[in-house]
Amino acid sequence: MEKALTELKNNECGIIATIQGGRGVTDRLNALGIIPGKKVTNISSSPFHGPVTIQVDRTKIAIGYGMAEKIIVLAE
Amino acid sequence: MKTLLMGNPNVGKSVIFSRLTGINVISSNYPGTTVGFTQGFMKIGGESAQVIDVPGTYTLEPACEAEEIASKFLEMGDVVINVVDATNLERNLYLTLELLEQDIPVVVALNLWDETRHRGIEIDLDRLRTLLEAPVIPTSGLTGQGIKDLVESITSARSSRRVQKSREERWGEVGRIVKEVQRLSHRHHRWFERLEDASVKPVGGFIMALAILASSFYVIRLIGESLIKFILDPLFQNIWKPYLMKLSGLLGSEGFFHGIFIGKLFEGTISFTQSFGLLSSGLYVPLAMVLPYIISFYFILGIIEDTGYLPRLAVLLDTTMHKLGLHGYAIIPTMLGFGCNVPAILATRVLESRRERFIASTLIAIAVPCTSSQAMIFGLLGKEGGRYIALVYLTLLIVWILLGFVLNRLMKGLSPELLIEIPPYRMPPIRLLVQKLWLRIRGFIIEAVPIILAAVMVINILFNFGIFGIIADVTSPLITGVLGLPKEAVVALILGFFRKDAALGMLALLTLTPKQLVVGSVFLTMSFPCIATFAVLFSELGVKNLIKSVALMITLAFSVGGLLNLIL
Ligand SMILES: Nc1nc2c(ncn2[C@@H]2O[C@H](COP(=O)(O)OP(=O)(O)O)[C@@H](O)[C@H]2O)c(=O)[nH]1
Numbered sequence: 329m330e331k332a333l334t335e336l337k338n339n340e341c342g343i344i345a346t347i348q349g350g351r352g353v354t355d356r357l358n359a360l361g362i363i364p365g366k367k368v369t370n371i372s373s374s375p376f377h378g379p380v381t382i383q384v385d386r387t388k389i390a391i392g393y394g395m396a397e398k399i400i401v402l403a404e
Numbered sequence: 405m406k407t408l409l410m411g412n413p414n415v416g417k418s419v420i421f422s423r424l425t426g427i428n429v430i431s432s433n434y435p436g437t438t439v440g441f442t443q444g445f446m447k448i449g450g451e452s453a454q455v456i457d458v459p460g461t462y463t464l465e466p467a468c469e470a471e472e473i474a475s476k477f478l479e480m481g482d483v484v485i486n487v488v489d490a491t492n493l494e495r496n497l498y499l500t501l502e503l504l505e506q507d508i509p510v511v512v513a514l515n516l517w518d519e520t521r522h523r524g525i526e527i528d529l530d531r532l533r534t535l536l537e538a539p540v541i542p543t544s545g546l547t548g549q550g551i552k553d554l555v556e557s558i559t560s561a562r563s564s565r566r567v568q569k570s571r572e573e574r575w576g577e578v579g580r581i582v583k584e585v586q587r588l589s590h591r592h593h594r595w596f597e598r599l600e601d602a603s604v605k606p607v608g609g610f611i612m613a614l615a616i617l618a619s620s621f622y623v624i625r626l627i628g629e630s631l632i633k634f635i636l637d638p639l640f641q642n643i644w645k646p647y648l649m650k651l652s653g654l655l656g657s658e659g660f661f662h663g664i665f666i667g668k669l670f671e672g673t674i675s676f677t678q679s680f681g682l683l684s685s686g687l688y689v690p691l692a693m694v695l696p697y698i699i700s701f702y703f704i705l706g707i708i709e710d711t712g713y714l715p716r717l718a719v720l721l722d723t724t725m726h727k728l729g730l731h732g733y734a735i736i737p738t739m740l741g742f743g744c745n746v747p748a749i750l751a752t753r754v755l756e757s758r759r760e761r762f763i764a765s766t767l768i769a770i771a772v773p774c775t776s777s778q779a780m781i782f783g784l785l786g787k788e789g790g791r792y793i794a795l796v797y798l799t800l801l802i803v804w805i806l807l808g809f810v811l812n813r814l815m816k817g818l819s820p821e822l823l824i825e826i827p828p829y830r831m832p833p834i835r836l837l838v839q840k841l842w843l844r845i846r847g848f849i850i851e852a853v854p855i856i857l858a859a860v861m862v863i864n865i866l867f868n869f870g871i872f873g874i875i876a877d878v879t880s881p882l883i884t885g886v887l888g889l890p891k892e893a894v895v896a897l898i899l900g901f902f903r904k905d906a907a908l909g910m911l912a913l914l915t916l917t918p919k920q921l922v923v924g925s926v927f928l929t930m931s932f933p934c935i936a937t938f939a940v941l942f943s944e945l946g947v948k949n950l951i952k953s954v955a956l957m958i959t960l961a962f963s964v965g966g967l968l969n970l971i972l
Contacts, residue, residue, distance in 0.1 A: 359498075360825060374719065386492045390822060391822070392820075392821025395823060
């Protein structure tokens with residue numbers, strides 16, 4: 329099922345399907361290893377639309393809510 | 405020959421740089437330590453070669469200012485040492501592949517090698533060398549392992565000029581390489597890895613943050629006060645003072661030179677906080693009042709920096725910081741500001757937009773008191789009771805929040821989204837901690853002490869010619885009328901432009917009430933930045949924004965100071 333990264337629950341995994349941002353956002357995310365096909369795990373989501381922390385490979389990355397909404401994942 | 409040190413942020417480039425060149429630079433466990441560039445020299449086979457520590461970058465296609473600098477450097481270099489985090493090949497090798505496509509020899513330093521074993525990571529070095537067609541040297545910035553091999557491999561490195569690939573192809577290749585060379589054995593969840601995740605979770609994280617900040621504050625005061633009480637004050641009182649008294653006698657206990665070197669005597673003896681001569685207060689203020697807090701603050705900050713806690717604080721405060729027109733990362737420069745505003749404002753370079761940088765720098769310069777100011781505020785208000793000190797901090801906190809809120813409303817543009825790598829917690833290596841602490845202490849002694857001495861001397865000379873009397877009369881409507889301070893306080897407020905600590909020290913001469921001390925402390929913190937901060941604001945923001953920022957500071961300092969005078 330496709331959903332936004334922000335909708336993943338704690339410890340839920342998903343495979344990145346698409347990034348719906350402009351080039352700038354996509355570039356910055358790609359550089360950190362957030363690219364379609366990679367597996368991501370939600371580590372925590374902050375309340376009040378705060379950042380989402382995920383794990384990709386061995387890296388933990390915190391992503392602002394607005395940016396995380398643009399990342400679409402295929403939840404398992 | 406120019407050697408470039410390149411790699412992702414936070415992979416240990418600064419530490420490797422120190423190892424290669426013998427120049428100590430400050431390294432920390434968060435992305436963005438190296439924002440400018442540093443250069444030094446190392447010996448390769450008896451010849452001296454230039455080494456440049458390039459700001460960390462994830463890719464050669466620049467996405468922010470620091471990364472733009474990185475790709476420019478590449479054009480000037482002769483050879484690249486690509487520092488790679490061995491515990492995170494998946495992300496690091498992308499830049500490596502990009503570098504290998506360039507027409508420049510590349511040596512790969514597989515750093516943090518010491519960390520791989522207990523993380524259950526095994527890397528087939530020979531296979532990696534074959535796949536990359538480049539020398540790969542396992543290194544540890546911590547122990548110095550592999551540094552010699554690294555230097556030796558530089559001369560034999562050849563440019564491989566692999567075919568240019570598209571982004572997808574590169575990531576595909578990274579995946580294939582990692583799969584072939586890396587073996588992960590199952591590892592048990594270490595206890596502090598659980599702590600690692602707890603610190604970004606809302607409730608646990610909040611409690612942890614409060615606990616960490618409160619205990620840091622407590623320990624900083626404890627160490628600072630103890631250093632003063634048991635070491636530095638006795639040193640000055642028992643050893644230095646007898647010599648000074650002899651000198652005072654030789655100079656005849658009064659007169660022009662006595663005034664400059666020793667200052668005024670109180671009941672026939674020197675008062676280190678009030679005499680205000682070069683050799684009395686001029687040395688006592690920086691060395692016995694400020695230095696102890698510099699030592700304790702940077703000791704604690706060093707630990708917090710190196711464990712990797714700060715990026716977690718950034719995540720936790722992100723939502724709040726957005727209300728101030730910033731994102732969570734801005735908390736890192738802000739924390740540095742409690743040490744000294746100058747490196748703090750430099751550190752705002754990691755923020756993406758000019759708008760953010762303006763807001764962050766202005767907030768730091770106005771509402772974040774540096775260690776020098778804080779030490780003096782403790783010194784001045786400590787005897788009057790903790791609630792006065794709390795009042796100063798509370799006022800500054802309110803100003804910080806309100807001003808950020810207003811600037812966010814007034815300035816066009818949005819605050820960009822946070823995007824930050826959360827480094828693993830690491831045990832801070834003692835050797836690096838001590839080395840970093842020493843660098844910062846030395847920085848304070850070299851940069852601050854001469855300015856304080858010069859300021860004290862100039863003030864004394866001007867006093868002698870009665871110039872301040874005239875200024876005090878002219879400005880008295882503002883100083884006495886608005887702030888409720890005696891008109892002589894203007895001298896301290898002017899001195900604040902040079903050094904906040906010396907200026908606050910001058911307030912001690914005026915026998916002020918606690919309320920006046922609170923007003924004076926708040927005013928001095930908020931008003932004109934000290935000259936060093938002024939210079940860095942100028943170079944970082946440009947003239948126009950500097951003027952805006954300073955105008956804000958002066959207006960706000962008078963308004964808040966005046967308000968405090970009315971309501972207290
Ligand atoms: N265990 C271990 N820690 C290291 C090593 N190299 C660097 N560090 C630590 O990793 C952190 C980042 O290092 P730094 O040099 O600031 O990284 P830079 O941002 O790439 O310059 C610091 O806290 C260092 O103490 C290493 O080889 N082993």
